[in-house]
Amino acid sequence: MRLALRTPVFIFFSVGMPLALLIGICSFLGRDNPFVIPRVLASVLALTVMGSFWGLSMQLVSYREMGILRRFRLTPVGAGTLLASSILSNYFLTLPTIIVQFVIARWVFHMPQWGNLLGVFAMVTLGVVTFASLGLIVASITNTSQETQMINQALWLVFLFLGGATIPLGDFPGWLKHVALFVPATYLMTGLERVLVREDSVFHLGPNLLSLAGCAAVAFVISQQLFRWDPDSKAPRRAKLWAASTILPFLLIGFWETYHGGLKSLVQADRPPAAQQFQLSPEAKPQ
Numbered sequence: 001m002r003l004a005l006r007t008p009v010f011i012f013f014s015v016g017m018p019l020a021l022l023i024g025i026c027s028f029l030g031r032d033n034p035f036v037i038p039r040v041l042a043s044v045l046a047l048t049v050m051g052s053f054w055g056l057s058m059q060l061v062s063y064r065e066m067g068i069l070r071r072f073r074l075t076p077v078g079a080g081t082l083l084a085s086s087i088l089s090n091y092f093l094t095l096p097t098i099i100v101q102f103v104i105a106r107w108v109f110h111m112p113q114w115g116n117l118l119g120v121f122a123m124v125t126l127g128v129v130t131f132a133s134l135g136l137i138v139a140s141i142t143n144t145s146q147e148t149q150m151i152n153q154a155l156w157l158v159f160l161f162l163g164g165a166t167i168p169l170g171d172f173p174g175w176l177k178h179v180a181l182f183v184p185a186t187y188l189m190t191g192l193e194r195v196l197v198r199e200d201s202v203f204h205l206g207p208n209l210l211s212l213a214g215c216a217a218v219a220f221v222i223s224q225q226l227f228r229w230d231p232d233s234k235a236p237r238r239a240k241l242w243a244a245s246t247i248l249p250f251l252l253i254g255f256w257e258t259y260h261g262g263l264k265s266l267v268q269a270d271r272p273p274a275a276q277q278f279q280l281s282p283e284a285k286p287q
Helices: 008-029 034-065 068-072 079-108 117-141 145-162 174-180 184-196 206-226 237-259 263-267 273-278
Strands: none
Touching: 008 034, 008 079, 034 068, 034 079, 034 117, 034 145, 034 184, 079 117, 079 206, 117 145, 117 184, 117 206, 117 237, 145 174, 145 184, 184 206, 206 237
């Protein structure tokens, strides 16, 4: 945590950029209609939580290249302990940014309600663990920082544009809405949206929590098995096959939601949930 706080890049991407996004979007969209702020906050929270995926993978790969992990190997600390502590420290570094975002949305832009805070806490906690675990998978199968950046950018674009954080899922064409059901970011975004906009309880977040928890467990176990201390050791080819299995929970949940679940009704909505619930007529707008 101390090393991260000394890094300007971490401060910019984990603190500065999420706050700048929230203030910029809320100033543009929520100036005359504070009822859209919960939807904007859900999107920015999703982007902040998903940032764990990018930061943790780059951090571990750079530590391995610099020989820092090799020094940890001399201590009585196993790979599981080191990876778990990395996720935990990343979680504690993310929480202050989340709290500041809530304070700005509520007291500066007059967000009309706090939402279901217990549900927000559950989604943020499980989201950070899940996307940090996915970052550990990337760090386990890549050999250089350049290779890590390429894979991160490809996956980040998928999370960014197919999860609903930037483009509302209701604006997708029909076939793309079904594809979104297999993307991890969709379950994070829809879960945050439900607890912030609709104020749903934790008991209504079954598919969201189950898919994220399953992915986190699979990703952590696999990253522990594939973890490498020495920069000279290269990832075997079978490592990428093991890494691909982390998508299995989302494949199972995605197929279930496609044919039997209720989440598809949110994804297939013609308009974003925030707009459906809080659309104001010109007469109803606050003066």
